[in-house]
Amino acid sequence: MENHLPEIAARHPRLFENGQAPQWSYVLPGWASLLEQLCVNLEAALPPGRRLRVVQVKEKFGGLRFYYDLVRRDGRVEDVYYHEEDETEATKAARALDRAADAGLAEALMKIKQAAENKSQELCEGCGCPSEVRREGWHTTMCPACLAAVRAEREAEREGQS
Numbered sequence: 001m002e003n004h005l006p007e008i009a010a011r012h013p014r015l016f017e018n019g020q021a022p023q024w025s026y027v028l029p030g031w032a033s034l035l036e037q038l039c040v041n042l043e044a045a046l047p048p049g050r051r052l053r054v055v056q057v058k059e060k061f062g063g064l065r066f067y068y069d070l071v072r073r074d075g076r077v078e079d080v081y082y083h084e085e086d087e088t089e090a091t092k093a094a095r096a097l098d099r100a101a102d103a104g105l106a107e108a109l110m111k112i113k114q115a116a117e118n119k120s121q122e123l124c125e126g127c128g129c130p131s132e133v134r135r136e137g138w139h140t141t142m143c144p145a146c147l148a149a150v151r152a153e154r155e156a157e158r159e160g161q162s
């Protein structure tokens with residue numbers, strides 16, 4: 001199945017750095033328009049001059065996962081490995097103010113993202129037909145036809161490798 005993330009990322013450079021899909025990321029055809037709409041909604045919610053940095057897009061436990069950072073007003077991204085004790089009191093205070101000022105925006109963006117993640121659990125990841133999360137050895141929303149197609153793809157890959 002085709003990965004539609006590169007073309008979606010290229011249309012939304014305000015969310016995807018340089019319009020490029022991040023590492024370890026993909027979206028299959030069934031969720032492509034859901035993801036496109038999510039990107040449009042996030043851009044509409046962002047104030048002028050603000051942007052996101054999408055970190056990863058994938059499927060997990062049968063649902064879409066969309067991980068991102070809100071890029072700060074000074075253009076910096078919160079660093080996961082950042083040590084607060086390394087900062088001066090002044091920058092600490094500035095950071096706290098920044099966070100407080102962005103709290104409402106961060107919450108609005110999170111709600112938009114969660115709505116799309118929830119909706120993904122009602123659509124076949126392969127073709128977008130109405131579906132639900134089931135266990136097929138792993139959690140998936142794929143309809144029987146898409147599941148068979150993916151299994152055949154994997155089988156063909158395995159044979160190609162041996």
Ligand SMILES: [Zn+2]
Nearest residue numbers: 124127143146
């Ligand atoms: Zn399907």
